Amino acid sequence: xxxxxxxxxxxxxxxxxxxxxxxxxxxxxxxxxxxxxxxxxxxxxxxxxxxxxxxxxxxxxxxxxxxxxxxxxxxxxxxxxxxxxxxxxxxxxxxxxxxxxxxxxxxxxxxxxxxxxxxxxxxxxxxxxxxxxxxxxxxxxxxxxxxxxxxxxxxxxxxxxxxxxxxxxxxxxxxxxxxxxxxxxxxxxxxxxxxxxxxxxxxxxxxxxxxxxxxxxxxxxxxxxxxxxxxxxxxxxxxxxxxxxxxxxxxxxxxxxxxxxxxxxxxxxxxxxxxxxxx
Amino acid sequence: xxxxxxxxxxxxxxxxxxxxxxxxxxxxxxxxxxxxxxxxxxxxxxxxxxxxxxxxxxxxxxxxxxxxxxxxxxxxxxxxxxxxxxxxxxxxxxxxxxxxxxxxxxxxxxxxxxxxxxxxxxxxxxxxxxxxxxxxxxxxxxxxxxxxxxxxxxxxxxxxxxxxxxxxxxxxxxxxxxxxxxxxxxxxxxxxxxxxxxxxxxxxxxxxxxxxxxxxxxxxxxxxxxxxxxxxxxxxxxxxxxxxxxxxxxxxxxxxxxxxxxxxxxxxxxxxxxxxxxx
Numbered sequence: 001x002x003x004x005x006x007x008x009x010x011x012x013x014x015x016x017x018x019x020x021x022x023x024x025x026x027x028x029x030x031x032x033x034x035x036x037x038x039x040x041x042x043x044x045x046x047x048x049x050x051x052x053x054x055x056x057x058x059x060x061x062x063x064x065x066x067x068x069x070x071x072x073x074x075x076x077x078x079x080x081x082x083x084x085x086x087x088x089x090x091x092x093x094x095x096x097x098x099x100x101x102x103x104x105x106x107x108x109x110x111x112x113x114x115x116x117x118x119x120x121x122x123x124x125x126x127x128x129x130x131x132x133x134x135x136x137x138x139x140x141x142x143x144x145x146x147x148x149x150x151x152x153x154x155x156x157x158x159x160x161x162x163x164x165x166x167x168x169x170x171x172x173x174x175x176x177x178x179x180x181x182x183x184x185x186x187x188x189x190x191x192x193x194x195x196x197x198x199x200x201x202x203x204x205x206x207x208x209x210x211x212x213x214x215x216x217x218x219x220x221x222x223x224x225x226x227x228x229x230x231x232x233x234x235x236x237x238x239x240x241x242x243x244x245x246x247x248x249x250x251x252x253x254x255x256x257x258x259x260x261x262x263x264x265x266x267x268x269x270x271x272x273x274x275x276x277x278x279x
Numbered sequence: 280x281x282x283x284x285x286x287x288x289x290x291x292x293x294x295x296x297x298x299x300x301x302x303x304x305x306x307x308x309x310x311x312x313x314x315x316x317x318x319x320x321x322x323x324x325x326x327x328x329x330x331x332x333x334x335x336x337x338x339x340x341x342x343x344x345x346x347x348x349x350x351x352x353x354x355x356x357x358x359x360x361x362x363x364x365x366x367x368x369x370x371x372x373x374x375x376x377x378x379x380x381x382x383x384x385x386x387x388x389x390x391x392x393x394x395x396x397x398x399x400x401x402x403x404x405x406x407x408x409x410x411x412x413x414x415x416x417x418x419x420x421x422x423x424x425x426x427x428x429x430x431x432x433x434x435x436x437x438x439x440x441x442x443x444x445x446x447x448x449x450x451x452x453x454x455x456x457x458x459x460x461x462x463x464x465x466x467x468x469x470x471x472x473x474x475x476x477x478x479x480x481x482x483x484x485x486x487x488x489x490x491x492x493x494x495x496x497x498x499x500x501x502x503x504x505x506x507x508x509x510x511x512x513x514x515x516x517x518x519x520x521x522x523x524x525x526x527x528x529x530x531x532x533x534x535x536x537x538x539x540x541x542x543x544x545x546x547x548x549x550x551x552x553x554x555x556x557x558x
Binding site: 053054056057058059060061063064065066067068087088089092093096097100101103104257258259261 | 335340344366367376379380382536538540
């Protein structure tokens with residue numbers, strides 16, 4: 001499979017690891033063919049296939065939230081995950097979820113409406129990609145390091161995920177109230193706004209970051225509470241886009257949720273023992 | 280990819296399409312190597328890879344519930360889905376979800392307890408496999424036909440999904456109350472019990488089928504209402520195993536849900552417009 005994926009690879013992110021003043025370079029995916037491999041022996045194909053089956057299975061279990069909380073990807077899947085991220089797999093998945101959300105968002109047919117129809121977006125790995133950082137840190141093979149990651153965030157150069165930018169603009173055009181709800185902390189508000197704007201995101205209605213009061217809360221509780229406030233103010237949460245189940249589950253859930261792929265890291269819900277409960 | 284999967288195929292279900300009095304033959308998976316393919320040209324590999332990327336992406340979207348309700352699998356994915364089901368992919372996925380559930384179920388450490396800890400299992404594609412039927416009907420390529428499927432159900436020969444039987448026995452041993460909650464109708468109660476017992480399932484605490492009163496309800500509402508009754512009786516729903524999101528979402532959700540793979544068919548939730556709401 002690694003051979004097959006490598007035959008044609010449509011993305012290169014290497015240049016994105018560096019700060020760039022040109023906003024257009026902040027957008028993923030950018031097509032670029034950079035690698036070909038010769039045919040392998042049947043034995044090598046079998047080895048590849050065995051890893052492929054196991055790692056696809058691991059990814060299925062991660063993406064459907066079947067796994068116990070995990071801190072790093074399985075070592076045997078390091079190449080598989082990198083190939084997925086750098087190959088067509090990730091892009092195709094991102095495009096599909098954007099298109100499905102687009103079709104759903106367009107299905108309500110309100111023109112103007114009462115301004116209460118709302119769409120929520122997470123930021124990291126949903127609107128902005130930290131792939132340049134993770135490519136430098138094993139794509140999930142290294143345990144998450146807050147200090148190093150914060151330094152990356154503070155550069156403010158995370159590129160847009162292009163299919164998400166497309167959806168973002170669509171839901172704005174359709175008249176949805178757009179809320180950005182992120183686990184990033186308030187002290188990163190300014191750089192986050194700068195990064196979002198440079199990456200092409202504009203005119204959101206609200207940007208909610210984690211305040212000091214929210215610091216002890218799990219991602220699921222923090223985000224559920226914020227959604228609950230919106231519901232109590234009369235907003236209808238029609239859609240919610242996020243790469244973590246902690247963006248989507250809990251209470252005051254959206255009418256439909258869209259799970260973006262993320263095989264690199266996992267943000268725990270409520271210790272996974274009462275994460276799915278109605279609280 | 281199809282070539283790679285075909286190099287070694289560890290399962291054959293063909294014999295299971297026929298009634299068999301021997302209960303041991305009702306258990307999946309059974310190892311059997313039955314096919315090899317020669318190496319293909321690079322062009323054929325690329326074609327295969329393109330289909331593989333698209334169909335893996337479709338499967339990811341289906342399994343994470345990102346898709347709009349679908350009635351048949353994409354025509355281009357017919358071979359992919361069949362290869363997945365008949366190859367190692369499906370078995371590995373089934374084993375992983377069983378093992379993850381097993382670890383979680385074992386984590387509570389109650390010995391005896393108060394008898395209120397509950398595990399819910401769906402039946403079709405969760406405890407029992409209808410793969411012999413679907414192999415005869417395009418593995419999702421044909422639109423679902425109630426009349427034909429009912430005839431298959433009435434044979435009562437659906438085999439056990441072996442990894443689920445293992446989990447079933449584990450949670451019983453751990454002292455959980457075991458509830459079978461199925462969209463099958465009451466008129467299939469006798470044959471369902473016979474099928475379950477022949478396939479190796481015994482001593483469940485309750486088998487809940489869809490009554491005439493439930494007939495107009497969506498799967499999500501029907502199952503949520505039944506879970507809600509359990510919660511109101513003081514039961515703690517610790518785990519819920521199902522192959523459909525309509526088994527798992529809605530209200531009175533389980534503390535943890537385990538999504539078994541099913542790329543063959545989709546049972547709609549509440550029209551997908553308010554399926555995720557807390558009702």
